Structure formats: structure tokens, C-alpha cells
Amino acid sequence: MPEDRPPLAGRRVAVIGAGYVGLPTALALDRFGHSVMICDRDDERLSHLRRGLSPILETGLEELLGEALHRGQFRTTPRAAEAVVGAEFVFLCVDTPPAKDGSADLSFITAVAEEIAPHLERGAVVVNKSTVPLGTAELVEGLIGRGDVDVVSNPEFLREGSAVANSLRPDRIVVGAKDLTVAQRVAALFEQTGSPVVLTDRRSSELIKYAANAFLATKLSFVNSLASMCEAVGADARDLARGIGYDRRIGPDFLQPGPGWGGACLPKDATALVAMAAAAGVEVDVVRAALSSNDSQRDRVVEKIRVAAGGDLRDHTVAVLGLTFKSNTDDRRNSPATAITRKLIERGARVRAHDPTVKAAGEAPPDLQQVTVCEDPYEALAGAEVVVILTEWPLFRELDYRAVRDLVARPVVVDTRNLLDGDLLRSLGFTYFGAGH
Numbered sequence: 001m002p003e004d005r006p007p008l009a010g011r012r013v014a015v016i017g018a019g020y021v022g023l024p025t026a027l028a029l030d031r032f033g034h035s036v037m038i039c040d041r042d043d044e045r046l047s048h049l050r051r052g053l054s055p056i057l058e059t060g061l062e063e064l065l066g067e068a069l070h071r072g073q074f075r076t077t078p079r080a081a082e083a084v085v086g087a088e089f090v091f092l093c094v095d096t097p098p099a100k101d102g103s104a105d106l107s108f109i110t111a112v113a114e115e116i117a118p119h120l121e122r123g124a125v126v127v128n129k130s131t132v133p134l135g136t137a138e139l140v141e142g143l144i145g146r147g148d149v150d151v152v153s154n155p156e157f158l159r160e161g162s163a164v165a166n167s168l169r170p171d172r173i174v175v176g177a178k179d180l181t182v183a184q185r186v187a188a189l190f191e192q193t194g195s196p197v198v199l200t201d202r203r204s205s206e207l208i209k210y211a212a213n214a215f216l217a218t219k220l221s222f223v224n225s226l227a228s229m230c231e232a233v234g235a236d237a238r239d240l241a242r243g244i245g246y247d248r249r250i251g252p253d254f255l256q257p258g259p260g261w262g263g264a265c266l267p268k269d270a271t272a273l274v275a276m277a278a279a280a281g282v283e284v285d286v287v288r289a290a291l292s293s294n295d296s297q298r299d300r301v302v303e304k305i306r307v308a309a310g311g312d313l314r315d316h317t318v319a320v321l322g323l324t325f326k327s328n329t330d331d332r333r334n335s336p337a338t339a340i341t342r343k344l345i346e347r348g349a350r351v352r353a354h355d356p357t358v359k360a361a362g363e364a365p366p367d368l369q370q371v372t373v374c375e376d377p378y379e380a381l382a383g384a385e386v387v388v389i390l391t392e393w394p395l396f397r398e399l400d401y402r403a404v405r406d407l408v409a410r411p412v413v414v415d416t417r418n419l420l421d422g423d424l425l426r427s428l429g430f431t432y433f434g435a436g437h
Ligand SMILES: NC(=O)c1ccc[n+]([C@@H]2O[C@H](COP(=O)([O-])OP(=O)(O)OC[C@H]3O[C@@H](n4cnc5c(N)ncnc54)[C@H](O)[C@@H]3O)[C@@H](O)[C@H]2O)c1
Pocket: 016, 017, 018, 019, 020, 021, 022, 039, 040, 041, 042, 045, 078, 080, 093, 094, 095, 096, 108, 111, 112, 129, 130, 131, 132, 156, 157, 158, 159, 160, 264, 265
């Protein structure tokens, strides 16, 4: 490519789905100079966007939205059929939740494909960014049924909590297409990121996404298992993470022990990978083991809380700090925090919880009706016989633990995230249980 070529910009792009993936993607494309129409069937999401308010909690997203609205190339619509008119590229970013049998529910994808098919421009490229099973690009192509439209796979690897940074500068861009020039045109939309590009066929591209998440899930399960071992043998999982993480073949990320992995992606993608492999006659037993280890991890945490509570959870008051699956997001989908909270309730505990993203005081989220949700963390801690840190929100580190000690019924903390300074807590008279040490 000649050095003096201006960055490719000014393409007309439609993004269908304004969620955790669609919105950062759309705003990044706007920042790269493309003209973006975002579509979501959720009117409330769109009305938030038009007022410059982010419908999801994501660092930097509202600022990016403000800039996009200021530049004036960013538009919204509730109708996919309308969004694609005039668009050269159409990104599908709708949800693909797990169906009852663990496979991906593609009904949102297929509904959009059918809706947009007659309205797509001649030569348009439909870009599948949702995480979808192998063969979905072919499926969408069949549903669209037009020889003048290409369907490519462009999986998304962003992490909630750092979605803006990840979208503006992804670690890599993967595009799978039947035709290399079409893949190159899609990759060129992101030219300004300077990120490495992997161009491949559609099935490989679809599989890359599942492989990445299954690998990360396996890495976390490995670390959680080793953290349990550390506790049993008197070693320290924090030092272990540093000691192995500096090895470039291993790397420092996804090496911190926790209450088990969760969120909207890792569990569903690891499960789907195992199912897809089995359908192809292949047993990916490593990933199967990672999944089952993750189930055990949640039980191990509950067991630790039971021991910390003095041997029985029945009628004991547990203060839960954190309900989201990690910090800096309001996402509770498949959160280990909510799964563990449910298990505590099943064991008869009285749970008082605080999470900075669950605002309504005293009003439990629909999936946790028996929990007393407190708007103030100190209120959740009052009278607790065990305090459990389940999400690594920085604000939990900044609490006044001298005041906490006087609020709780018993000064016992189970810190599943190694968020707190255990030595400080012990010096204040707490019994402190860390993760893997
Ligand atoms: N959340 C993540 O961290 C992440 C990361 C990488 C990949 N993914 C994948 O990206 C996809 C989207 O995930 P998400 O977390 O952004 O989901 P989400 O639920 O946050 O957003 C999906 C949006 O699509 C909208 N939608 C559904 N059907 C529609 C239709 N017919 N017309 C218009 N809008 C419609 C929904 O209203 C919703 O706002 C999934 O396949 C997911 O696996 C997610």
C-alpha cells in the first residue's frame, strides 16, 4: 500500500443491535470517519442515544457518543429495513443467547436477515459480528438469497469494561469471507486502528471466536484450580500468577483467581464449542473440563463462605458486595456473583447485597427476589456475619473498614477477588479469607 494513501473513511455503515457490542462498534466506526446508522428495536435504548446518554455502563462510551452526535454523521432507527438503505456495509450485532440445549439461539440473526434482505443495496456486504456457530454465514447468505450481496464473518473480541478502548484499538481484526477482496474491504473499515488483520475463510473466522473464549475460560479454570491447591498446600496464588505470567508463552492476563468465570460470552461460547465439536465427532475434553471446573469453583466458594460463617449458613446474615460478573459493567448475565448468591439463599442464608449498578434500594433484581438490595454498601454490611466480595469494584477497597468492623455482627471477610488488603483487615481484627492464599 502506498505510504501517502489517505485513511479509508466515509463509508456508509449500518449497525443492527445497539448493545454491548453494537454500540461501541458503531461509535468506533463513526470515530474512524464513516457515516453510521445504528438500529435497535428497543426504543428506550435509542431515545437514550439521541439524548447523548449511554444505555449501558461502559467507560468512555458516553464521551464517544457525545463526539459522534456532535459530528452529526451518527443516526438511529428502530427498523433494520430502514437502516440498511444506502448502506455499503451492514453489521449484525444482535444477541445470540444460549438455547435450552446449550446451542446458540439464532432467531434474532435470522429475523434480521429476513427483514433486511429485500432492502439491501446491490453490492452490500453483510458483516456478522455476533458470535455464531460454524456455518452461520452460509445460513445468513441463504436467508438473504441474493447473489449481489456478500456475507462475511467478523467476530468481536472486546471485553466489557474496556469495550471502547478495545473497539478503537483491537488486538486483532479477523475477517472471514468467500472472496479475499470482500474481506479486505471490511478490514479496511478499521484501517485506522493499526491492528493486525487476519483474513480467512468464514468457518475459520467463526471458529476463531469460540476458540479464543474457550481458551480464556480454560486459562481461568486452570488458575482457579491452582488457587485451590495453593490454599491446600500453603502457597500463594497471587505470586504464582506473577511467577508464571511473566513467561511470555503464558502472559499475565486472565491469571487472577476469582469466584468462577461468567458473563454473557465465556460460558455460552465454551459450551457451544464443546457441542459443535461433539457434533463433528470431536471431543474437546479440555474445554469440557474447564466448564465442569467452573461449576465446582462456584460450589467451592459457597463452601468457603459456609466455613467462614462458622459451619452453617442457615439463618446467617451474609453481606454480598458485587452482583455484576465483573467491575465496570452493569452486565449480570451469567454472573458468578448472582449464581453464588442464589446458592447462599438455597442454603438458608439471609443475603444483603450492594452493587453500584443496582440502584433501587431494597428492590431485588428479578433473578434475586429474596435478596435485600441496599443502595448504600454500609447498609448492606450492617449486622453481617460474613462479608463476601464477589465483584472487584474499586469502591469496595475504599470502604472505611474500621467503621465496617463496628457495623458487622462478626468481622469475617471472604474476598473471592483478592481485592482487599488482607493484612490491613487482619490488623483491624477481621478474619480474612483471600483467594488462593
Ligand atoms: N457482550 C460482550 O462482551 C460480547 C463480546 C464479544 C461478542 N459478543 C457477541 O456479540 C453479540 C451481541 O452481544 P451483546 O452483548 O452486544 O448483546 P446485547 O443484548 O447487549 O445487544 C443486542 C441488541 O440487539 C438488539 N436486537 C435484537 N434483535 C433485534 C432486531 N431484530 N432488530 C434490531 N435490534 C435487535 C437488542 O434489542 C439488543 O439491544 C452476541 O452474539 C455476543 O455473543 C458479545
